Amino acid sequence: MSQHPGKTGGLIDPHAIDVFEFARSGRQAAGAVRVSQLPRMLAEVPAEAPDRDTLFTWQAEGSTQPELQDDGTEAAQPYLRLALHGAAWLECQRCLAPYEQAFDVEATYRLVATEAEAEAFPLDEDEIDVIVGSRQFDLVELIEEELLLSLPLVPKHEHCPQVHESLVSGAAGEHASELGDEEEQSGGEQRAPGAGEQADAGKPNPFAALETLKRGGGESGKKH
Structure with missing residues (x-):
């Protein structure tokens, strides 16, 4: 994956983002990634698929939100929003033929500095995940993780063209x-x-x- 411009200018390496600075400055970035760059996702694509190397587009946005601290004061805390759009070929478990599965993912993350903070973080809102950030954060790995989590439990056509003879x-x-x-x-x-x-x-x-x-x-x- 190549570097991509952010809202405030400059280039962003999606494999090594200072995600805390990205959030504090409210930056935005967008780009694209192919399935061939996501080895675990590629393993889900059948060999006989018409196109094994489909494209996903992504948009990332950093922000901060005030949160009440233990001492009773409010402090701005870092957040990351990620949106993914695209499709990948999967194997239908009903007819065993490849079919194209669409992915439209939107997720918001609260950024923390350590695993201990992540484990101790109170989960009051189900739609917000807590992840450990870093100054060399791999956004591509996060993209792959979200795609894997979005895989259907039982991949299948909405309407199978035919049922496999077996x-x-x-x-x-x-x-x-x-x-x-x-x-x-x-x-x-x-x-x-x-x-x-x-x-x-x-x-x-x-x-x-x-x-x-x-x-x-x-x-x-x-x-x-």
Whole structure:
């Protein structure tokens, strides 16, 4: 990634920004980065994608905001806003074909000097992340991190052009197996009464036999 001009003039190396000075002076910068410059993001792009090296544009803006300190006074604290726009090709988990995923990311960060400060920082606002800044801050690394965090949990087309044949055969096989089991169970239930009826045709009804015994027992008792 090449250097990019900021609002106050001069060139900014996005791999080594004095992010605290950037925030204090309210500077702005913009630029572009390709997926090939983001190795972890590139690993998410399928080899058969039409374009593995798509472009993302970014805008960064520094600022300060007054915050209440422990001693009761207010002091200006550094903030960084980052916006990302672009698209990358991912593999659809439904049809296994590449599809183009759009990314529109906006994030605001509260800058602190150490990890200890970051861990101790009260998280009152969910939309603001706390990050450790430096005089040689790598904005490209932050851009890649935000893109990775914005990846869909299950990448997929909104509407798949077609379902992969392996998924079709697998789904059909499972469906056919389920249908076969249901038919077998249904058929077994239907055949059982038929077999029972044929068997019952040559046997006396057990309830009728019981009634006969009752009657016979009664008549026998009366005779004696």
